[in-house]
Amino acid sequence: MAFRTFLSSLGVNAPEVTAVLESDEIRPGGTLRARVIVKGGGADVRIERISVQLVTRVEAAEPTEKSWDNPGVVAYQAISAFDLAAGAEREHGLAIEVPWETPITHALGRRMRGPRAAVRTILEIDNAVDRGDFDEIAVHALPAHDLFFDAYETLGFRFDEAAVKTGRVTGGRNQTSKFWQELEFFFPADYRLGPLAQLETVFIARPDSLDLITGPHGPYPFDYAGLTLDRCVAWLDDHCRTRWQN
Known part of the structure; x- marks a missing residue:
C-alpha cells in the first residue's frame, strides 16, 4: 500500500x-x-x-x-x-x-x-x-584517485564518463562491494590507437592502498604511502605503451 x-x-x-x-x-x-x-x-x-x-x-x-x-x-x-x-x-x-x-x-x-x-x-x-x-x-576522490586522474591528464588522456555497475569486476580480487565503478578515458593521439580508443579504469580502494585495473589487465596494487604524481605518470605511460602498443 x-x-x-x-x-x-x-x-x-x-x-x-x-x-x-x-x-x-x-x-x-x-x-x-x-x-x-x-x-x-x-x-x-x-x-x-x-x-x-x-x-x-x-x-x-x-x-x-x-x-x-x-x-x-x-x-x-x-x-x-x-x-x-x-x-x-x-x-x-x-x-x-x-x-x-x-x-x-x-x-x-x-x-x-x-x-x-x-x-x-x-x-x-x-x-x-x-x-x-x-x-x-x-x-570526492581520495588523494590516490586524484593522483592517477592527474597522471591521466598529464599524459594527455581525456576523461569521458564514469558508470557504476553491479556484480564483480574482472580482476577485482579484493572487491568487497556489490558495486564497482568504471572510468573511461580517451587515449591521447601520440599512442596512435585512433581518436575513439578508450582506456577503461577501475579503482578498488582500501584504507592503506588501492588496486588499479586497466581494461583486462590487473589488479595492480599501489600503497598510498610514497605515491607521487611522477610515479603515477611514469607507471601509467609505461604500462599503456607496453600493453597497447606492442
Missing part, C-alpha cells in the same frame, strides 16, 4: 521526516553524519523504522542515461521503532561509515560526467513506505 494512500485511509496528515546533513561532501572511508528530524502529523502513529541510506546511481538499474529512480544502496543506518504523538517532534543523530569502495562523483575537485550519489531517508509505518527525503551529495 502506498504511504500517502495509507495515511489518507486514516484521515490524518502525514508525518514528515528530514535528514539534515552535517556536510554534503564526503570521501570514501569517511563518516557521513546527519540529524534525522521527525514531525508528527494529525494522529498518534507507530513509526516502524526510519532508514537513512547512502545511494548511488547504478547504470543497469535505470532506463536512460539521465534517469535515477532506482539507486543502489551503498551503506545505511536504521532507527528502530518508536511511537510518535500527533504534532510531536523527535530528533535522532546518526553516523554512517562510508565504504572505501564507494563510487566517486568528483575528481580533482570537479564533478565527473555520469555518477551521482545521494542520501535517501525512508519512513515506514505499518508496512507503508515514504521515500520523501532525497539529498544529492558529492563523493
Whole structure:
C-alpha cells in the first residue's frame, strides 16, 4: 500500500521526516553524519523504522542515461521503532561509515560526467513506505584517485564518463562491494590507437592502498604511502605503451 494512500485511509496528515546533513561532501572511508528530524502529523502513529541510506546511481538499474529512480544502496543506518504523538517532534543523530569502495562523483575537485550519489531517508509505518527525503551529495576522490586522474591528464588522456555497475569486476580480487565503478578515458593521439580508443579504469580502494585495473589487465596494487604524481605518470605511460602498443 502506498504511504500517502495509507495515511489518507486514516484521515490524518502525514508525518514528515528530514535528514539534515552535517556536510554534503564526503570521501570514501569517511563518516557521513546527519540529524534525522521527525514531525508528527494529525494522529498518534507507530513509526516502524526510519532508514537513512547512502545511494548511488547504478547504470543497469535505470532506463536512460539521465534517469535515477532506482539507486543502489551503498551503506545505511536504521532507527528502530518508536511511537510518535500527533504534532510531536523527535530528533535522532546518526553516523554512517562510508565504504572505501564507494563510487566517486568528483575528481580533482570537479564533478565527473555520469555518477551521482545521494542520501535517501525512508519512513515506514505499518508496512507503508515514504521515500520523501532525497539529498544529492558529492563523493570526492581520495588523494590516490586524484593522483592517477592527474597522471591521466598529464599524459594527455581525456576523461569521458564514469558508470557504476553491479556484480564483480574482472580482476577485482579484493572487491568487497556489490558495486564497482568504471572510468573511461580517451587515449591521447601520440599512442596512435585512433581518436575513439578508450582506456577503461577501475579503482578498488582500501584504507592503506588501492588496486588499479586497466581494461583486462590487473589488479595492480599501489600503497598510498610514497605515491607521487611522477610515479603515477611514469607507471601509467609505461604500462599503456607496453600493453597497447606492442
